[in-house]
Amino acid sequence: MDWNRKLKCYARLISGFTLIGLHYRMKLNSKLNHSDDKNRHFPTFHLKTWRSIHCESLSEPISTESKTRINKSDQKALKSHYQYVICGAGTAAQSAVNTLSQLHSSENKDSDANTTTTSLLMIAPEWRNPYYNSPLIKNNTESNETEHNNDEVFAKNPTWDLVLGKSLKAVYADRNEIELESGELIQYDKLLIAVGAVVGIESIHSIHKLDETISHRVLGGHSHEEHALLLNEIEKKCLNNQKLHVTVVGGGWNGTLYASHLQALGCDVTLICYEPLPWSRYLPRFICEVLSKLLKAQGIELLPYSNVNYITQMKQNNPHDSQEHADLQVYFTWSYDSFALNSLRTDYLLFLPTNSPSCSGNLDGQFYLQSDPEVGGLLVNSELSAASDVYVAGDCASFPAVWAGERQRIQSNEHAEQSGLVAALNMYGSRKAYSSEPVRKVYYSALDVAILSIGKVSSLSETFCFFAKDGKTSDYTRGVIFYSDMKSNNVIGAVVLFDPMIDSPNVDSLRKLFDQPIDKRSFKDISQLEETLAPLARKVYTELHHANSEESDSLVFTYRRFFPREKGTKSNSRDDIV
Ligand SMILES: Cc1cc2nc3c(=O)[nH]c(=O)nc-3n(C[C@H](O)[C@H](O)[C@H](O)COP(=O)(O)OP(=O)(O)OC[C@H]3O[C@@H](n4cnc5c(N)ncnc54)[C@H](O)[C@@H]3O)c2cc1C
Known part of the structure; x- marks a missing residue:
């Protein structure tokens, strides 16, 4: 074959492959775009402005008055040695300090001494009182007590110091010493690391290039206090x-919660998520569809399969006055087509994906502590100890969860509280294993549903769903879902969708689920397992709503078994009355 013919042959082959590629790409695009919105089919390698909205002028900087609630001159000087050092002033740390205070006051009662002689140091970078409930948690009550008055604890124990504006830099576990960012070295007998988690947005480098007039309108990589300040500003x-x-x-839980909350306050909200639908990582697909419809009905614009790439600031002339103002321009791509760059204009950008632990970056490795490469956080044993005399609690701990048969890192208020308590008991001398099954409650008041999850809740598990039909609320927004793990065959998690007016749901029988895990293999067939789960679902649901037996008997439950990614099976497409 001469060269000319060879080249022609190659050219034909290449154009053939290109055409096939284009054909499949178009097919994939139309498959993934569930919406009938024509704008979503973009030609590749093309920048498309999603839409341009009018943003109000917001150029005044965020108020920081509440940041300085603590008088800096009241600060105590640091000593070189403390019996207990607590790093962090969030839920887990506060729970540990309260527990230690109780333990020492009962010890003093026994010995007739009036005050404790122990020394304790609590440090945190933020200038505010330690909190017991994160200021970010929204529940259905108007007055959400977020700041725990810890003056009492420190007043009762004059040798205990709360020193703010200080952060932990390194732990030298071999010589019971920590180093602070400001350079001080402090010796400890027992150390608790409870430094929480932050949103990691390092991958979006352009954030650092925004100037100060606008960068405060991007939330991410901040502490709960800074989150709360910005959210208060928007609310105001x-x-x-x-x-x-x-x-x-x-x-996830946080993004959907805040999208719904802010829309209810009157904002126009766009929710961007990487997954096919919000909640996709936790709930069976058909429930995600129902809840997403509720979000849309509330007026929220959903952009699934999307990924934020970078952010710039756009100058615009406000039609109402002659001044120039800046908006944020957010550039994002589809997860299935990273070449189609789209953008939207917005006033505020809130990153609320699952947070990464604050500590793993700089506290592990050479400092004798080790971080978990899979779930993040510092590795601890069942007593929450990461090394001799070092304990870890709250969002930053990767602990062995007996009920799940694997390590877990849980971000929930109850987990922070319980793990702080157990860590404090062990710092005091106990050898208590952390075996709690923490509950996470999220109140979506505007959607008329609250969601409580316990154990390991993953949409990759097989689920057994029982829904209460009350004729008043949307279908599938009241009920109980059990999660069965494919590896261990145990029921390892549950979700309850309940009435958001229930302030303190009773979860006693739900917790019992984990005392003696239900093993799928101990049943002759799946119908036997379903027969066991049906009355349990009824019990859990009615108990949680504090309902009496009459109300419980009158409830009708429908049942659906759901296999992830399995379509069209009988059990997947039909609801049975149970
Ligand atoms: C937007 C949002 C909404 C949420 N909603 C809910 C909800 O509805 N229900 C629920 O159960 N949970 C919710 N959570 C999760 C819950 O708030 C956390 O799991 C809980 O606050 C964790 O407590 P913690 O003590 O481990 O960490 P945090 O409360 O984050 O406290 C960490 C503390 O450590 C300090 N710190 C950080 N770095 C250092 C350092 N190097 N040295 C010293 N101190 C340091 C911080 O300043 C802070 O004081 C939500 C979280 C977010 C982000």
């Missing part, structure tokens, strides 16, 4: 009838 503006557009990134 909404209450003053300022029309704002907020883009929330993250389709």
